[in-house]
Amino acid sequence: MSTTTDTAVPSGPLAHRSSIVHDLATVAQRAIRGVFREPEFFIPALIVPVFFFIVNVGALQDFTEQTGIITDFKAFQLPVSIVFAVTGVSRASALVTDIQGGYFDRLLLTPIRRPTLLLGLMAADFVSVVMLAVPVLMLGLVLGVRFETGVIGMLVFVAYGAAWGLAFAGFPYAIALKTGNPAAVNSSFILFFPFAFLTTTFLPKEALTGWLSTVATYNPVTYVLDGLRSLISEGWVWESLAKGLAATFALMVLSFGLASAAMRGRIKSS
Amino acid sequence: MTAIEARDLRRTFGDNEAVAGIDLTIEPGEMYGFLGPNGAGKSTMVRMLCTLLRPTSGSATVAGFDVAKNPGEVRLRIGVALQDASIDGKQTGRELLHTQGRLYGLKRDDITRRMTDVIDLVDIGTAIDDRVDSYSGGMKRRLDLAMSLIHRPEILFLDEPTTGLDPSSRAAVWAEVRRLNSEFGMTIFLTTQYLEEADELADRVGIIDHGVLQTEGTPTALKRSIGTDLIVAEVDGDTAVAAAAIEALPSVSGVEVHGNELSLATADGAAVIAAVAVALNGCGVPVRALTLRTPTLDDVFLSVTGSHLAPGRNTSASTDEESETQEVAS
Numbered sequence: 212m213s214t215t216t217d218t219a220v221p222s223g224p225l226a227h228r229s230s231i232v233h234d235l236a237t238v239a240q241r242a243i244r245g246v247f248r249e250p251e252f253f254i255p256a257l258i259v260p261v262f263f264f265i266v267n268v269g270a271l272q273d274f275t276e277q278t279g280i281i282t283d284f285k286a287f288q289l290p291v292s293i294v295f296a297v298t299g300v301s302r303a304s305a306l307v308t309d310i311q312g313g314y315f316d317r318l319l320l321t322p323i324r325r326p327t328l329l330l331g332l333m334a335a336d337f338v339s340v341v342m343l344a345v346p347v348l349m350l351g352l353v354l355g356v357r358f359e360t361g362v363i364g365m366l367v368f369v370a371y372g373a374a375w376g377l378a379f380a381g382f383p384y385a386i387a388l389k390t391g392n393p394a395a396v397n398s399s400f401i402l403f404f405p406f407a408f409l410t411t412t413f414l415p416k417e418a419l420t421g422w423l424s425t426v427a428t429y430n431p432v433t434y435v436l437d438g439l440r441s442l443i444s445e446g447w448v449w450e451s452l453a454k455g456l457a458a459t460f461a462l463m464v465l466s467f468g469l470a471s472a473a474m475r476g477r478i479k480s481s
Numbered sequence: 482m483t484a485i486e487a488r489d490l491r492r493t494f495g496d497n498e499a500v501a502g503i504d505l506t507i508e509p510g511e512m513y514g515f516l517g518p519n520g521a522g523k524s525t526m527v528r529m530l531c532t533l534l535r536p537t538s539g540s541a542t543v544a545g546f547d548v549a550k551n552p553g554e555v556r557l558r559i560g561v562a563l564q565d566a567s568i569d570g571k572q573t574g575r576e577l578l579h580t581q582g583r584l585y586g587l588k589r590d591d592i593t594r595r596m597t598d599v600i601d602l603v604d605i606g607t608a609i610d611d612r613v614d615s616y617s618g619g620m621k622r623r624l625d626l627a628m629s630l631i632h633r634p635e636i637l638f639l640d641e642p643t644t645g646l647d648p649s650s651r652a653a654v655w656a657e658v659r660r661l662n663s664e665f666g667m668t669i670f671l672t673t674q675y676l677e678e679a680d681e682l683a684d685r686v687g688i689i690d691h692g693v694l695q696t697e698g699t700p701t702a703l704k705r706s707i708g709t710d711l712i713v714a715e716v717d718g719d720t721a722v723a724a725a726a727i728e729a730l731p732s733v734s735g736v737e738v739h740g741n742e743l744s745l746a747t748a749d750g751a752a753v754i755a756a757v758a759v760a761l762n763g764c765g766v767p768v769r770a771l772t773l774r775t776p777t778l779d780d781v782f783l784s785v786t787g788s789h790l791a792p793g794r795n796t797s798a799s800t801d802e803e804s805e806t807q808e809v810a811s
Contacts, residue, residue, distance in 0.1 A: 225591060226634075230679070233586070234584075241576070245569075248571050268726060308569075312565075313567025314567050314568060322585065322586065
């Protein structure tokens with residue numbers, strides 16, 4: 212080791228508490244670097260929505276359009292693919308690695324504001340979901356889907372889907388912080404299925420019957436899909452957009468409420 | 482103002498009292514070694530002092546601030562290298578140091594300057610720009626140490642800093658820790674299960690076992706408390722008979738028996754050992770080894786806890802300066 216370093220004990224601390232924006236940027240910067248260093252994460256995350264989009268269109272387009280249930284099935288399915296692409300995307304696995312490897316403790320030893328430990332990861336999640344949503348959107352455009360709301364509508368479409376992805380991400384974070392267990396975090400993917408399939412994935416709400424119709428009424432994804440579909444097929448329908456955002460916000464409050472409680476529990480018990 | 486002070490500090494996990502009422506006072510600039518076996522409570526003590534773990538009861542101040550009531554002020558003033566090098570393998574060494582500087586709120590210029598300082602310190606060369614996943618255990622440890630120093634802390638906590646390191650990496654860490662303390666006056670709280678590490682580095686040593694501080698003092702004073710010389714006999718037969726034979730000698734005041742080992746402390750071992758050898762020979766108990774040496778911290782540990790700290794005690798406990806081992810009989 213060298214003998215020329217300056218590690219002298221200071222007359223006062225060199226360290227000090229920063230603003231919440233600075234703390235958030237620091238955590239986000241590292242998390243976003245992590246996103247770009249795990250390209251293997253994106254490939255399966257992209258395959259799922261593309262696969263379902265192609266299969267669903269291939270299987271149901273003729274039936275739904277010929278029977279008059281849906282006018283443009285590709286436009287109907289594109290929001291589903293966006294939801295499939297962004298739901299469950301998070302840095303929760305990386306958080307578990309931090310917990311198990313001790314880096315999370317190192318973060319807790321710094322004067323950083325605790326909420327930014329989650330918020331910074333969310334910033335990285337936003338980058339991830341946008342990176343997943345854009346190729347899916349491009350695929351839809353290539354296959355002939357056109358937006359009534361134009362280019363701005365497309366941007367809103369991606370942001371809208373990303374907001375849903377962020378809202379859902381609170382669940383895997385809650386599990387990661389509560390358990391510190393990678394297997395438990397991976398199993399959080401199970402939550403995706405009821406949200407993604409007990410809704411208007413294949414048919415519009417009017418065509419659903421019985422219990423599925425009831426469940427779809429209470430599933431927030433129904434309103435997110437309505438909002439996304441309205442951007443493609445109907446133009447700026449503020450009521451649909453507002454309902455979808457309200458559903459997203461409600462889920463975000465729930466999931467990040469759980470994640471925050473798990474964070475407090477981990478900090479308290481660590 | 483003391484650097485670290487603990488009063489009746491306790492921490493329980495369910496029914497297990499990991500730290501059972503420890504009082505501690507460490508002065509600024511002191512290097513304090515906390516010595517004990519695995520599970521003795523060392524890491525729990527460190528985690529409480531560095532604000533990662535709330536004490537169940539009692540109180541502690543670090544750099545003048547209460548760890549439970551004012552943890553934020555404590556965190557600004559301490560550096561911590563925990564037992565396992567806690568670093569993110571997906572980042573490069575340089576990125577981790579930069580992030581660490583930002584986490585401590587250092588200004589841009591300070592980060593640049595301190596990074597130069599500590600990169601020089603860790604001596605990792607061009608690998609500083611490689612991802613940490615590719616580092617050896619020793620490199621990770623040194624980077625971990627550098628990260629704990631980026632904000633120039635007043636007090637440094639090192640939790641078993643050399644566990645798992647090869648001898649040369651261990652020597653390098655020792656040299657740096659010694660320099661941080663001697664040249665810069667940094668207060669260092671070091672936990673270790675290695676006797677020679679505590680002996681080499683610490684100004685004072687506290688011996689902890691079962692969550693209780695058994696004794697503390699300078700290494701020299703602790704060893705002197707055992708006696709100037711120590712005669713140790715390993716026997717194969719009845720230890721009670723052998724102990725009685727030795728205790729009958731006029732120059733011996735007491736014999737301690739631990740397993741098949743008898744030890745007696747004396748002011749002049751060279752004068753007594755011949756008589757001990759004759760007494761053991763006369764009582765008919767086979768003697769495997771008879772050793773005269775100066776006491777080690779392991780002897781202190783044995784004296785206060787009733788068991789050795791290290792399985793290979795005689796090799797790990799002694800240093801070249803203190804151990805004048807003389808095999809007399811085998």
